[in-house]
Amino acid sequence: MDTFIQQLINGLTLGCVYAVVALGYTMVYGIIQLINFAHGEVVMIGAMVAFSVITALAGSGMPPVFIVLLATLAAIPVCMAVGYTMERVAYRPLRSAPRLAPLITAIGISIILQHVALMIWSRNNLSFPQIIQLQSYHLGSSETSATITNVQIAIMVTSIAMMAALLALIYKTRMGIAMRATSQNPQVAGLMGININTVISMTFMIGASLGAIAGVMVGSYYGIANYTMGFLLGLKAFSAAVLGGIGNLGGAVLGGLLIGLIEALGAGYMGDITNVCFLNGFLPGFSTMCETNPNGSLFGSNYKDVYAFIVLILVLVFRPSGLLGERVGDRA
Amino acid sequence: MNAATWSSNPRLKWFGIACVAVALIALPFVLAMAGTAWVRITNFAILFVLLSLGLNIVVGFAGLLDLGYIAFYAVGAYVYALLASPHFGLHLPWWMILPIGAFIACVFGILLGSPTLKLRGDYLAIVTLGFGEIVRIFMNNLSDPINITNGPKGISTIDSIKLAGLDFGGSTRIGDFVLSGTIKYYFFLLAIMLIVIVINFRLQNSRRARRTRNGHQHHSHETAGVCHGRIFRRHRRRHVLGHPGIHQPGELCTQRKRDGAGDGGARRHGQYLGRGARCSIALFCA
Numbered sequence: 001m002d003t004f005i006q007q008l009i010n011g012l013t014l015g016c017v018y019a020v021v022a023l024g025y026t027m028v029y030g031i032i033q034l035i036n037f038a039h040g041e042v043v044m045i046g047a048m049v050a051f052s053v054i055t056a057l058a059g060s061g062m063p064p065v066f067i068v069l070l071a072t073l074a075a076i077p078v079c080m081a082v083g084y085t086m087e088r089v090a091y092r093p094l095r096s097a098p099r100l101a102p103l104i105t106a107i108g109i110s111i112i113l114q115h116v117a118l119m120i121w122s123r124n125n126l127s128f129p130q131i132i133q134l135q136s137y138h139l140g141s142s143e144t145s146a147t148i149t150n151v152q153i154a155i156m157v158t159s160i161a162m163m164a165a166l167l168a169l170i171y172k173t174r175m176g177i178a179m180r181a182t183s184q185n186p187q188v189a190g191l192m193g194i195n196i197n198t199v200i201s202m203t204f205m206i207g208a209s210l211g212a213i214a215g216v217m218v219g220s221y222y223g224i225a226n227y228t229m230g231f232l233l234g235l236k237a238f239s240a241a242v243l244g245g246i247g248n249l250g251g252a253v254l255g256g257l258l259i260g261l262i263e264a265l266g267a268g269y270m271g272d273i274t275n276v277c278f279l280n281g282f283l284p285g286f287s288t289m290c291e292t293n294p295n296g297s298l299f300g301s302n303y304k305d306v307y308a309f310i311v312l313i314l315v316l317v318f319r320p321s322g323l324l325g326e327r328v329g330d331r332a
Numbered sequence: 333m334n335a336a337t338w339s340s341n342p343r344l345k346w347f348g349i350a351c352v353a354v355a356l357i358a359l360p361f362v363l364a365m366a367g368t369a370w371v372r373i374t375n376f377a378i379l380f381v382l383l384s385l386g387l388n389i390v391v392g393f394a395g396l397l398d399l400g401y402i403a404f405y406a407v408g409a410y411v412y413a414l415l416a417s418p419h420f421g422l423h424l425p426w427w428m429i430l431p432i433g434a435f436i437a438c439v440f441g442i443l444l445g446s447p448t449l450k451l452r453g454d455y456l457a458i459v460t461l462g463f464g465e466i467v468r469i470f471m472n473n474l475s476d477p478i479n480i481t482n483g484p485k486g487i488s489t490i491d492s493i494k495l496a497g498l499d500f501g502g503s504t505r506i507g508d509f510v511l512s513g514t515i516k517y518y519f520f521l522l523a524i525m526l527i528v529i530v531i532n533f534r535l536q537n538s539r540r541a542r543r544t545r546n547g548h549q550h551h552s553h554e555t556a557g558v559c560h561g562r563i564f565r566r567h568r569r570r571h572v573l574g575h576p577g578i579h580q581p582g583e584l585c586t587q588r589k590r591d592g593a594g595d596g597g598a599r600r601h602g603q604y605l606g607r608g609a610r611c612s613i614a615l616f617c618a
Contacts, residue, residue: 100454100457302472303470305465306469312458312462313462316448317447317450317451
């Protein structure tokens with residue numbers, strides 16, 4: 001039971017990060033029906049910028065929370081600039097092109113951003129300096145009960161705050177009204193005096209700033225950043241957005257949390273479920289293997305990255321509109 | 333001189349073809365003077381041509397954006413690596429592995445195709461991308477509990493191709509003339525490339541392909557393409573058909589790897605070139 005709660009906590013933390021990244025995907029998709037493959041790379045650049053700032057300021061004697069805040073504040077404008085630039089340079093000229101063209105452009109942008117990051121930050125795993133003292137809090141009375149760390153709490157709180165801020169922005173401000181109008185019908189929105197280009201740029205920038213914050217969170221959670229980290233993260237977040245129903249903000253959050261949970265529980269339990277050593281008595285050939293490695297399972301925690309994709313494929317096959325998607329996508 | 337005069341004047345056309353042929357035959361020897369590395373790069377270029385030709389069947393003819401192309405490439409590479417290396421102690425000849433690899437790649441093609449071919453456009457792209465990732469992760473992890481792929485370390489010391497008594501691994505001496513393994517691979521790859529190109533042209537003009545292309549022309553308005561009736565079945569066939577072409581470069585690539593600088597074996601190589609395939613997708617469609 002303790003393990004279960006522990007995996008639940010880990011999964012929720014991870015899910016919060018996925019949810020924030022998925023929001024960036026789903027916003028862009030909602031407004032121009034483009035899968036912005038490069039969004040994962042924006043997250044990566046956010047983490048990298050935060051890494052640079054934190055490393056530079058680690059020895060300065062400033063309070064750690066303040067340093068992380070500064071790092072986030074540095075990452076946001078950089079990512080916004082990246083988001084704006086890619087929309088302006090790559091996607092805007094292709095807005096009326098066939099659908100595959102911007103998609104492939106997005107892949108190209110993603111490769112370019114990866115290699116720019118490779119040139120700036122090297123190909124090594126960059127480990128974040130441990131400036132924040134990790135503190136674990138037990139969720140029960142016994143020593144073996146599940147724990148939650150202060151970083152995990154911070155990630156969850158920040159994510160929830162970001163989601164609330166985003167919802168407020170979309171449903172309470174003029175900008176939000178303009179965004180919703182554009183996503184429903186760009187032509188008519190334009191006729192109503194909304195500057196579509198500004199709205200789309202803003203969407204990219206808001207998505208990118210969410211990505212920046214997610215990058216800082218991922219970096220501080222795993223303590224490591226790498227120029228390829230955005231690819232898998234982006235793909236999983238996209239799976240989350242599809243799971244929830246792409247274009248739907250609540251769906252992105254739900255999908256993110258579910259993907260996080262599936263991944264954590266899959267990593268925690270699939271190893272035990274697929275342990276083949278119970279076959280030892282019945283089938284030949286297992287004895288030597290199981291002696292050397294009694295936990296020899298078919299799918300250990302090293303397969304955790306697979307579950308998100310399996311979920312993605314299942315969702316697309318059985319319910320392409322996603323869990324909360326009200327419109328059945330004419331694309332699927 | 334424009335293309336019309338080229339093709340309308342058969343003499344000129346054959347002259348052009350002869351020029352290209354002479355240039356292609358002379359190329360590796362000229363490059364070898366500058367260093368064998370250049371020949372090797374050319375070989376990789378041909379490999380990429382093969383990959384793009386295979387991808388062209390799926391993306392170009394059928395209009396399915398398949399980003400999981402890498403997976404089939406990896407399957408082909410691994411089939412060769414497993415059946416012709418000391419890893420399992422198997423040393424099957426190359427021509428025998430070719431159909432096996434094609435068959436297994438087809439199985440994977442059906443595996444991917446059956447659930448996903450009702451999807452279109454960007455959704456298909458995403459699913460195939462996910463499929464590619466799944467295959468990559470599996471290749472990376474299938475070393476435990478039963479060691480199949482040797483994990484991230486990959487499979488090394490893969491056999492070189494031996495055809496009709498000719499070993500492509502080392503150099504051959506013909507009189508005073510030494511033909512290095514890399515140059516032999518060049519001609520081998522060139523021959524395969526020509527065969528694949530011919531097959532591609534034949535395919536392009538076949539009845540089935542013309543119908544598929546009709547679908548493809550509608551592809552920018554996919555819904556219209558689907559109304560074209562049997563498009564799904566056609567697509568699926570195309571999917572299966574596309575892949576034998578793909579697995580081939582995979583096998584060849586493991587081949588090329590063998591005389592490479594021993595940097596990690598088939599898997600990493602597959603991954604590296606798999607990335608390359610992603611680039612070639614981008615290049616092709618640009």
